[in-house]
Amino acid sequence: MKEVVGVGLIGYGTVGSGVVRILHEHKEKMERETGCDVVVKKIVVRDKEKERSYPLHGAQLTTCIEDILEDTSIHVVVEVMGGTEEAKEYILRAFEAKKHVVTANKDLLAMHGEELLNAAARNGSDLYYEASVAGGIPILRGLVDGLASDRIQKVMGIVNGTTNYMLTKMTEEGVSYEGVLREAQALGFAESDPTADVDGLDAARKMVILATLGFSMKVAFEDVDVKGIRHVTQKDLQLASQLGYVMKLIGTAEEKDGAVSISVAPTLIPKSHPLAGVRNEYNAVYVYGEAVGQTMFYGPGAGQLPTATAVVSDIVTVVKHMRLGTTGKAMSFASRSKVLQDDSNIHSKYFLRVHMKDETGTFLALTKSFVQENISFDKILQLPLDDENAEVVVVTHSTSKKQIQQVCASLDSQYMEMVSLYRVEGE
Amino acid sequence: MKEVVGVGLIGYGTVGSGVVRILHEHKEKMERETGCDVVVKKIVVRDKEKERSYPLHGAQLTTCIEDILEDTSIHVVVEVMGGTEEAKEYILRAFEAKKHVVTANKDLLAMHGEELLNAAARNGSDLYYEASVAGGIPILRGLVDGLASDRIQKVMGIVNGTTNYMLTKMTEEGVSYEGVLREAQALGFAESDPTADVDGLDAARKMVILATLGFSMKVAFEDVDVKGIRHVTQKDLQLASQLGYVMKLIGTAEEKDGAVSISVAPTLIPKSHPLAGVRNEYNAVYVYGEAVGQTMFYGPGAGQLPTATAVVSDIVTVVKHMRLGTTGKAMSFASRSKVLQDDSNIHSKYFLRVHMKDETGTFLALTKSFVQENISFDKILQLPLDDENAEVVVVTHSTSKKQIQQVCASLDSQYMEMVSLYRVEGE
Numbered sequence: 001m002k003e004v005v006g007v008g009l010i011g012y013g014t015v016g017s018g019v020v021r022i023l024h025e026h027k028e029k030m031e032r033e034t035g036c037d038v039v040v041k042k043i044v045v046r047d048k049e050k051e052r053s054y055p056l057h058g059a060q061l062t063t064c065i066e067d068i069l070e071d072t073s074i075h076v077v078v079e080v081m082g083g084t085e086e087a088k089e090y091i092l093r094a095f096e097a098k099k100h101v102v103t104a105n106k107d108l109l110a111m112h113g114e115e116l117l118n119a120a121a122r123n124g125s126d127l128y129y130e131a132s133v134a135g136g137i138p139i140l141r142g143l144v145d146g147l148a149s150d151r152i153q154k155v156m157g158i159v160n161g162t163t164n165y166m167l168t169k170m171t172e173e174g175v176s177y178e179g180v181l182r183e184a185q186a187l188g189f190a191e192s193d194p195t196a197d198v199d200g201l202d203a204a205r206k207m208v209i210l211a212t213l214g215f216s217m218k219v220a221f222e223d224v225d226v227k228g229i230r231h232v233t234q235k236d237l238q239l240a241s242q243l244g245y246v247m248k249l250i251g252t253a254e255e256k257d258g259a260v261s262i263s264v265a266p267t268l269i270p271k272s273h274p275l276a277g278v279r280n281e282y283n284a285v286y287v288y289g290e291a292v293g294q295t296m297f298y299g300p301g302a303g304q305l306p307t308a309t310a311v312v313s314d315i316v317t318v319v320k321h322m323r324l325g326t327t328g329k330a331m332s333f334a335s336r337s338k339v340l341q342d343d344s345n346i347h348s349k350y351f352l353r354v355h356m357k358d359e360t361g362t363f364l365a366l367t368k369s370f371v372q373e374n375i376s377f378d379k380i381l382q383l384p385l386d387d388e389n390a391e392v393v394v395v396t397h398s399t400s401k402k403q404i405q406q407v408c409a410s411l412d413s414q415y416m417e418m419v420s421l422y423r424v425e426g427e
Numbered sequence: 428m429k430e431v432v433g434v435g436l437i438g439y440g441t442v443g444s445g446v447v448r449i450l451h452e453h454k455e456k457m458e459r460e461t462g463c464d465v466v467v468k469k470i471v472v473r474d475k476e477k478e479r480s481y482p483l484h485g486a487q488l489t490t491c492i493e494d495i496l497e498d499t500s501i502h503v504v505v506e507v508m509g510g511t512e513e514a515k516e517y518i519l520r521a522f523e524a525k526k527h528v529v530t531a532n533k534d535l536l537a538m539h540g541e542e543l544l545n546a547a548a549r550n551g552s553d554l555y556y557e558a559s560v561a562g563g564i565p566i567l568r569g570l571v572d573g574l575a576s577d578r579i580q581k582v583m584g585i586v587n588g589t590t591n592y593m594l595t596k597m598t599e600e601g602v603s604y605e606g607v608l609r610e611a612q613a614l615g616f617a618e619s620d621p622t623a624d625v626d627g628l629d630a631a632r633k634m635v636i637l638a639t640l641g642f643s644m645k646v647a648f649e650d651v652d653v654k655g656i657r658h659v660t661q662k663d664l665q666l667a668s669q670l671g672y673v674m675k676l677i678g679t680a681e682e683k684d685g686a687v688s689i690s691v692a693p694t695l696i697p698k699s700h701p702l703a704g705v706r707n708e709y710n711a712v713y714v715y716g717e718a719v720g721q722t723m724f725y726g727p728g729a730g731q732l733p734t735a736t737a738v739v740s741d742i743v744t745v746v747k748h749m750r751l752g753t754t755g756k757a758m759s760f761a762s763r764s765k766v767l768q769d770d771s772n773i774h775s776k777y778f779l780r781v782h783m784k785d786e787t788g789t790f791l792a793l794t795k796s797f798v799q800e801n802i803s804f805d806k807i808l809q810l811p812l813d814d815e816n817a818e819v820v821v822v823t824h825s826t827s828k829k830q831i832q833q834v835c836a837s838l839d840s841q842y843m844e845m846v847s848l849y850r851v852e853g854e
Contacts, residue, residue, distance in 0.1 A: 022576055022577075029577075032643055033576075136719040138572065145743075146557070147565065147736065147740060149450075149457065149740045150739075277704065289736065291732040291733065291735065292733045292737075295727070296725040309576055316572075316576050317575070326751050326753045329751045336459070
């Protein structure tokens with residue numbers, strides 16, 4: 001008879017039920033991969049009586065975490081309850097009970113990753129979290145194992161499915177931000193409080209995990225320069241399109257001369273760039289390595305089964321380690337101390353929309369402000385706005401974040417209105 | 428002092444010198460990743476006196492394989508000599524000497540993969556070969572670890588950089604097959620005997636490795652239905668383009684109802700498909716998993732540093748295993764016995780070019796031939812060819828390989844000339 005590996009789930013929402021389903025439906029492949037029978041034994045839920053539409057396939061519901069922690073037939077704990085404080089406590093207690101943990105909880109990892117990994121190592125336990133970034137795309141493995149020998153220079157990608165869906169609809173169907181948000185909420189793609197998605201916080205947490213792994217440097221949420229899509233307008237998208245760009249919520253993490261910068265912001269990408277073709281809820285992450293050049297990982301960024309697949313692949317890894325007797329031996333999360341890049345060293349191109357009086361001399365004043373900061377123009381588009389005012393759209397050549405901030409301050413002091421400012425990447 | 432892990436190279440061509448360079452230049456990251464000092468100690472070459480443009484960074488050249496096999500300070504043997512028989516013998520002897528092996532040799536893996544993996548396991552050795560497929564893209568790790576829990580349904584991709592470069596030039600610049608081959612040879616992208624690339628043999632070997640890993644089924648080179656790009660004409664590309672397609676040399680491996688089919692052939696892809704945008708020497712592999720849906724891995728398919736990066740990432744994996752005491756424990760190559768798909772069960776759409784007499788009734792005869800096999804048309808394009816003959820281009824709806832073969836035989840017997848026949852994928 002095959003050895004049985006017991007799994008305990010904390011949480012039984014969309015992802016949790018997907019995990020139960022995959023373990024059940026892919027039973028044969030699981031056995032082939034691990035040589036074991038991997039069985040979900042218990043599931044901790046808040047309310048045992050609640051009607052559930054997913055079959056339990058023999059698992060037992062409980063409201064009591066101790067039922068899992070004290071069950072010696074349960075070897076792997078899968079945390080899919082979400083939230084941070086309670087989830088962290090349960091995971092730490094699971095390690096103390098010498099159990100291994102798989103989680104899809106990006107908030108938790110971004111906030112307490114190092115503490116959790118240290119606790120895992122102390123207890124000889126495994127901790128895996130592939131599902132925490134870009135759902136079904138095995139990007140963390142790609143970074144940690146596949147490109148282990150290369151020096152990662154930059155990671156850039158679309159890591160939030162909700163906002164990518166919204167921006168796709170806004171771009172392709174001309175829907176307003178408010179309209180597409182309501183639609184996404186109705187379809188269940190966006191939460192009733194969409195802050196985490198639309199303000200870029202979710203993407204920022206994923207970039208923290210990617211940057212930490214990519215650069216072996218422990219960065220924090222506070223180190224990410226975050227801007228969301230709340231203020232993106234149809235006019236922004238149309239003018240960007242006229243100049244050959246499409247807008248995406250892009251996370252970047254870059255190392256230069258030993259210092260890193262991490263940002264999340266609505267960013268313009270040339271229409272011909274592969275990231276421009278990543279539509280709807282799909283995610284894609286570009287990795288630039290010194291030796292390998294550019295590679296891209298593309299796939300569904302969320303969704304029940306893709307996310308559950310990543311969780312179950314982590315369970316497979318843990319079970320293999322259990323069989324080989326190699327659990328608790330993951331290499332450290334981040335071995336280098338953190339050095340953040342100075343704003344004067346963070347370079348990119350920028351797209352600006354400025355409203356100004358349509359009078360002789362104002363365009364010259366605008367130009368002077370840029371020249372003063374040594375910024376040259378790549379593209380310019382001027383359009384009449386109304387009888388008295390003009391709209392000027394500028395795409396700069398590469399310039400530093402510090403310089404662009406100084407230009408903005410200077411325009412402001414000259415009564416020109418900076419309507420929008422976006423980074424341009426991928427040219 | 429750090430533990431030193433000794434590496435012995437067999438072969439010192441492009442990839443070998445890239446390995447030496449990356450180990451040297453990324454020394455700090457290697458130490459961080461593995462906790463060891465990874466040093467190339469000896470390199471086996473045919474001719475010690477030959478002028479070499481790459482620095483050796485302290486490695487010692489030898490013409491004698493025993494210098495590596497008998498050196499107990501060498502733990503990892505990297506085979507980058509190419510070829511199959513001699514390389515196989517050296518690798519088997521390395522295992523007997525209890526050394527671990529990393530190779531980039533796809534021909535060897537496609538032909539003798541199982542034997543080598545068994546020999547590795549018997550001797551407690553590791554054998555890794557990420558670089559053998561799609562150079563810098565960590566696709567094998569993606570298949571084996573990242574999607575371990577999913578049931579892989581189909582793997583489809585561009586896995587040969589030379590032919591992709593050639594087809595890109597033919598499509599975008601209108602160059603003939605002969606012209607672009609000469610150009611590729613001059614640039615060093617194609618060998619003086621280009622057979623392995625242009626006849627699809629190289630791609631077929633990679634598909635053998637991908638199919639074996641994806642389906643855990645030991646398939647052989649003979650199981651691949653291979654067609655190369657030698658007979659692709661400008662006219663084919665132009666007519667395909669008129670109907671919205673671009674041509675790529677596509678490898679597919681598909682499992683349906685427990686049986687697999689593997690093919691390599693010039694294939695038409697809709698221009699909007701992400702694979703259509705994979706240009707020049709880049710590679711990309713789509714993986715369709717039952718649960719995850721579609722994911723794609725994209726990157727440089729060849730080249731010194733991308734390939735060397737994959738080799739060195741494998742060395743990192745081996746060194747980690749050495750430190751953890753877990754070498755020689757890779758799971759088996761292929762645990763299921765082989766079942767090949769019947770031609771009547773292999774379905775796809777087809778693009779056909781037929782030349783026929785421009786007379787009343789011939790088009791009806793053509794149509795009847797298709798109706799007889801129950802094949803319906805998706806697109807039709809008829810053009811005059813000369814005074815007496817017409818060219819008809821047909822794209823069928825999905826049909827079986829067997830049916831399309833019968834139609835071809837039937838057209839042939841009616842004196843219609845089948846000029847070209849290509850599969851259509853990705854719609």
